[in-house]
Amino acid sequence: MACTNNSEQIKDDSEKGTIPSEVEKYAVPKSSVSWNSDKFNKLSIDDLFDVYKAEKNEHRSELYYNNLLAMWHTNFYSRTSQLNEEQVNVLINDMSRMNSNIPSMATFYSLVNKNYKLSDPKRKKLLDDFYNKNKMYLENASWNNQELQKQKLGQLNKLQFLN
Numbered sequence: 741m742a743c744t745n746n747s748e749q750i751k752d753d754s755e756k757g758t759i760p761s762e763v764e765k766y767a768v769p770k771s772s773v774s775w776n777s778d779k780f781n782k783l784s785i786d787d788l789f790d791v792y793k794a795e796k797n798e799h800r801s802e803l804y805y806n807n808l809l810a811m812w813h814t815n816f817y818s819r820t821s822q823l824n825e826e827q828v829n830v831l832i833n834d835m836s837r838m839n840s841n842i843p844s845m846a847t848f849y850s851l852v853n854k855n856y857k858l859s860d861p862k863r864k865k866l867l868d869d870f871y872n873k874n875k876m877y878l879e880n881a882s883w884n885n886q887e888l889q890k891q892k893l894g895q896l897n898k899l900q901f902l903n
Contacts, residue, residue: 765803774811785822789830792816796834806838813844820850828855836866840877842892849899871900 773779773791780788792812799805813835816823823831828851835841835848852858852866874896883889 766807768804768808768811772808772811774808774815777815780815781818785819785824785827788819789823789827793830809834809838810841810843813841813847817844817847817850820847820854823851823854825855825857832866836870840874841870842874842878842896845874845896845899849903853903867900867903871896 768774772795795808799808816831832851841848848870852863878889878893
């Protein structure tokens with residue numbers, strides 16, 4: 741998973757069998773626990789969350805930082821029921837601060853719904869802000885595959901409508 745808005749600098753070298761160096765800078769290192777589903781699923785939720793916080797702090801200045809967070813957030817979807825209130829709030833805040841978070845849209849909606857202490861106005865604002873930010877990103881991004889763009893917009897619209 742790697743994405744960037746810096747499309748002028750990225751050249752397609754797929755015929756040469758290489759990944760352009762600009763794209764590599766946005767790629768999450770394979771050493772991240774977010775890549776290792778066996779380790780991710782075997783760790784207790786508290787240990788896993790500690791690793792998440794450590795990786796988040798360690799890689800904060802890297803170009804792939806948002807991709808790293810998106811991978812973590814996507815992986816947390818299967819374990820949202822195990823998260824405690826503090827962990828849920830940290831993830832909601834992290835996801836809310838991102839410019840976009842298309843890979844883990846379902847996780848965000850699940851976490852907001854899991855946080856029963858949110859007042860209805862606060863919950864609605866979080867959902868609306870997330871929806872508007874990600875909808876704008878999806879509509880304004882350059883897409884080679886228009887069908888995929890429509891599919892992602894449809895997923896986001898469905899999540900928002902159901903909440």
